Amino acid sequence: MLRILRTTLRTGVITEPVSVVDDELVRLGIKVKQVLDARFGGSLALREVDAGSCNGCELEIHALNNPYYDAERFGVHFVASPRHADALLVTGPVSRHMAAALQRTYQATPAPKLVIAAGTCACDGGEFGVTYASCGAVANVIPVDVSIPGCPPTPLALLKGILAAVNRRS
Amino acid sequence: MSRFDWLSEFLARLHDENVLVRRGLAKALAPAHVLVIDPEDWAKAAAIAAEFGCRWAALWGDELGAKYILYMVLEYGGDYLALRARIPTENPVTPSVVPHFACADRMERHIHDLLGLTFSGHPDDRRWTRHQAWPAHRFPLRRDFPVEGESPDPTPPDSDYPFRRVLGGGVYEIPVGPVHAGIIEPGHFRFQAVGEEILQLEERLGYVHKGIEKIAQGRDPSALVRLAGRVSGDSTVAHAWAACQAMERAARCQVPRRALYLRALMAERERVANHLGDIGAICNDVGFAFALYQLSRLKEQWLRRNQQLFKHRLMMDAVLPGGVAVNLDAEQIDALRADHRRLRAELHTPFDIIDDHPSLEDRLVTTGRLPADAARRLGVLGYVGKASGQGFDVRRDNPYPPYDSVPVTVPVYAEGDVAARVRVRMEEITITLGIMDKLLDTLPTGEVQGLWPAVTRACEGLGCVEGWRGEILTYVRLDETGRVMRFFPRDPSWLTWPALEQLILGNIVPDFPVCNKSVNGSYSGHDL
Numbered sequence: 105m106l107r108i109l110r111t112t113l114r115t116g117v118i119t120e121p122v123s124v125v126d127d128e129l130v131r132l133g134i135k136v137k138q139v140l141d142a143r144f145g146g147s148l149a150l151r152e153v154d155a156g157s158c159n160g161c162e163l164e165i166h167a168l169n170n171p172y173y174d175a176e177r178f179g180v181h182f183v184a185s186p187r188h189a190d191a192l193l194v195t196g197p198v199s200r201h202m203a204a205a206l207q208r209t210y211q212a213t214p215a216p217k218l219v220i221a222a223g224t225c226a227c228d229g230g231e232f233g234v235t236y237a238s239c240g241a242v243a244n245v246i247p248v249d250v251s252i253p254g255c256p257p258t259p260l261a262l263l264k265g266i267l268a269a270v271n272r273r274s
Numbered sequence: 275m276s277r278f279d280w281l282s283e284f285l286a287r288l289h290d291e292n293v294l295v296r297r298g299l300a301k302a303l304a305p306a307h308v309l310v311i312d313p314e315d316w317a318k319a320a321a322i323a324a325e326f327g328c329r330w331a332a333l334w335g336d337e338l339g340a341k342y343i344l345y346m347v348l349e350y351g352g353d354y355l356a357l358r359a360r361i362p363t364e365n366p367v368t369p370s371v372v373p374h375f376a377c378a379d380r381m382e383r384h385i386h387d388l389l390g391l392t393f394s395g396h397p398d399d400r401r402w403t404r405h406q407a408w409p410a411h412r413f414p415l416r417r418d419f420p421v422e423g424e425s426p427d428p429t430p431p432d433s434d435y436p437f438r439r440v441l442g443g444g445v446y447e448i449p450v451g452p453v454h455a456g457i458i459e460p461g462h463f464r465f466q467a468v469g470e471e472i473l474q475l476e477e478r479l480g481y482v483h484k485g486i487e488k489i490a491q492g493r494d495p496s497a498l499v500r501l502a503g504r505v506s507g508d509s510t511v512a513h514a515w516a517a518c519q520a521m522e523r524a525a526r527c528q529v530p531r532r533a534l535y536l537r538a539l540m541a542e543r544e545r546v547a548n549h550l551g552d553i554g555a556i557c558n559d560v561g562f563a564f565a566l567y568q569l570s571r572l573k574e575q576w577l578r579r580n581q582q583l584f585k586h587r588l589m590m591d592a593v594l595p596g597g598v599a600v601n602l603d604a605e606q607i608d609a610l611r612a613d614h615r616r617l618r619a620e621l622h623t624p625f626d627i628i629d630d631h632p633s634l635e636d637r638l639v640t641t642g643r644l645p646a647d648a649a650r651r652l653g654v655l656g657y658v659g660k661a662s663g664q665g666f667d668v669r670r671d672n673p674y675p676p677y678d679s680v681p682v683t684v685p686v687y688a689e690g691d692v693a694a695r696v697r698v699r700m701e702e703i704t705i706t707l708g709i710m711d712k713l714l715d716t717l718p719t720g721e722v723q724g725l726w727p728a729v730t731r732a733c734e735g736l737g738c739v740e741g742w743r744g745e746i747l748t749y750v751r752l753d754e755t756g757r758v759m760r761f762f763p764r765d766p767s768w769l770t771w772p773a774l775e776q777l778i779l780g781n782i783v784p785d786f787p788v789c790n791k792s793v794n795g796s797y798s799g800h801d802l
C-alpha cells in the first residue's frame with residue numbers, strides 16, 4: 105500500500121493542467137465545458153458504438169480517458185447504455201451485420217440523440233467502402249450531426265468533434 | 275536441430291497409410307513446405323498429422339480457374355507444413371478435419387460461408403461468418419459474386435441463430451451484445467448459468483465482417499498493405515508486415531536490412547503499447563485502478579513518441595511493400611534508447627506491485643484457467659498459449675529477419691490463469707525492451723526502401739510474423755500483372771476466441787470481463 109501511495113505521489117497530477125501550454129487541449133476542453141454547462145446540465149453522456157471498425161478508433165477513444173486527456177474533467181463521459189446517452193459516438197464503416205444493431209441503439213437513445221461519426225471509415229467508408237458486407241458511412245444508416253475524419257482521429261480531434269457536436273444543437 | 279529433419283518420418287507415415295503425396299514443394303510457399311495431396315486423403319492426412327503431434331495453424335480456400343485450392347497449414351518443431359488439395363468445382367466437398375483438430379471448426383465454417391466448400395462430417399453445420407447479409411446459397415468469395423453485393427436492401431438482424439441451450443433446474447440464459455457496455459468491439463456472448471456460475475459460453479462473432487478478403491482482390495501491393503494494416507488496428511504493424519512478407523516472398527523482392535530492423539522495432543513498440551494498455555485494463559477490471567492510470571500514462575507517452583518518430587500514433591501505413599516509410603537519425607535513436615531506460619525504471623514499481631498485491635492475487639490467481647492440454651488441443655497462441663505451457667513464438671522458432679540475428683526469449687508458465695497471462699505480458703515487455711535496444715545497437719546502415727520488382731508470372735507467398743497477440747499467418751496470391759488475387763490474413767484471435775469459451779467454464783459471471791480482457795481476442799481480425 106505504501107508503495108502505491110509513494111508511486112502515486114511521485115507521479116503527481118500529470119493531467120495537462122489548465123495553465124500550461126498544451127493549451128490547445130485545455131482551451132478546447134474549457135469551451136466544451138462551457139457549452140455543456142449552458143446546454144447540457146454540465147455533462148455530456150456519450151455511448152460509444154463500434155459499428156464495424158478495425159478497432160484502431162477504439163484505441164484513441166480509450167485514450168480520451170487516460171490521465172493526459174481526462175475528458176471527464178470537461179464533462180464528457182462514457183455511459184454503458186444508449187438509454188443514458190445524450191450522444192452516440194459511432195466508429196467504423198457500418199458493417200451490414202451491425203446495421204440493425206446500430207439502428208436499434210439509435211432508437212434507444214433519448215433526445216437530443218446527437219450522432220458523431222468518428223474516423224474516416226465512419227465518415228465515408230474509408231478503406232472498406234460500400235460492399236456486400238459494408239454499408240459504408242454511418243450517415244448511410246442513421247442521421248449524423250458531426251463527422252470527425254482521421255484514421256484514427258487523435259484524442260484531440262475527437263474532442264474537437266465533440267465540441268462541434270454540442271455547439272450545433274441548443 | 276536442422277529444419278524439417280522430421281519430414282521424412284512424416285512422409286513415411288503418410289505412405290504407410292496410403293496417402294499419396296503427388297508433389298512436395300520446398301520453395302513455392304517458403305518457409306512452409308508444401309505437400310500436394312488428393313482431396314479424399316485430406317482428413318486422413320490431418321489424422322496422421324494430429325497423431326504425429328503437429329499444431330494446426332490455418333486453413334483457407336482459393337478459387338483458381340475451374341477448381342478450388344484448399345490449403346491447410348500445420349506446424350511441427352517450428353517448421354511449417356502446408357497441405358494442398360485441388361477440389362473440383364462441380365461437387366466441392368472435402369472431409370472435415372475437425373474430428374482430428376478441434377480448432378479447425380470455425381475456419382471450415384468460414385470457408386463454407388464465403389466460398390461454398392462443404393466439409394463433410396463437420397460436427398457443427400451452423401453458419402459462422404454469415405449472418406443475413408447474403409443468402410445461404412450464395413458465396414461472396416466466388417468470382418461470380420459482385421463485390422457490391424446482390425441486394426441493396428437493408429440487412430435484417432441475425433435473430434434466429436440456433437444457440438445451444440443447457441436445460442435443467444435453475445439454469446438461465448444471459449445474452450450479451452453485440453453492442454457491449456464498454457468501449458469495445460461488437461460480438462455476442464450467450465451464457466448459460468446457474469446462480470453465478472457459468473455452465474456454458476457460446477460466442478457468436480461475425481458482426482464486423484467487412485469483406486476484407488473480397489475487397490483485397492484486384493489491389494496492387496501498396497493498396498493491399500493499407501488494407502492489411504486495418505485488419506485489426508491494434509496490430510497494424512504486425513499485419514502490414516505479414517502481408518508485405520507474403521508479397522515480398524512471392525515477388526522475390528529484396529528488402530533492405532535496415533528496413534527490416536525498423537519493422538521489427540515498430541512491431542516491438544506495438545507489443546509494448548498493447549501490453550501496457552491491457553495489463554492496466556485487466557487490473558482495472560478487478561478494481562485496481564492504480565495500475566490502469568500508471569500504465570495508461572506510460573502508454574500515452576509511448577504513443578506520442580510514435581507520432582513524433584513514425585508519423586502516426588499507432589504507426590499505421592509505416593510499413594510499405596519493399597521497405598518502410600520512416601527512417602531514424604542518430605538523435606532519434608538516442609531518444610529511443612533513453613525512452614527504453616526510462617520505461618524500464620518506471621515499470622519497476624508498478625510491476626512489482628501487480629506481482630504481489632494481495633487483492634489482485636485474490637482475483638486473478640486461478641481465475642479463467644486454461645489447462646495446458648486444452649491449450650495444445652486448441653492450438654492457442656501468443657500470451658494465452660505461453661501462459662498455458664505452449665511456448666511457440668515465430669520470432670524464436672522460425673525466425674524471420676532480423677530475428678535471425680536478434681535472439682528472443684519466451685516466457686512460459688503452466689498455470690494458465692489470468693495471473694499467468696498478466697505475468698507473461700509483463701515479462702514480454704521487459705524482454706522486448708532488451709530486443710529493441712539490441713535492434714538499435716545493431717541497426718544496419720543503408721536504404722529503407724527496396725525496389726518493387728516487376729511481377730510477370732503468377733506467384734504466391736506466406737507471411738509469418740509474431741504480432742503482440744501471437745503468430746499471424748498471411749497468404750497472398752498475385753496474378754501475372756502483380757495484382758492481388760487472394761489475401762487471407764489469419765489473426766491469432768481465430769485460435770484464442772475458442773479458448774475463452776473453455777477457460778470461462780466454472781467461473782462466475784462477474785469475472786467474465788477480466789477473463790475476456792486477459793485473452794483480448796480481436797473481433798475485427800477474426801471477422802474479416
Ligand code: SF4
Pocket residue numbers: 156157158159160161195196197222223224225226230231254255256257504507
Ligand atoms: S478510421 Fe481507420 S482506425 Fe478507424 S476504423 Fe477506419 S480504418 Fe480503423
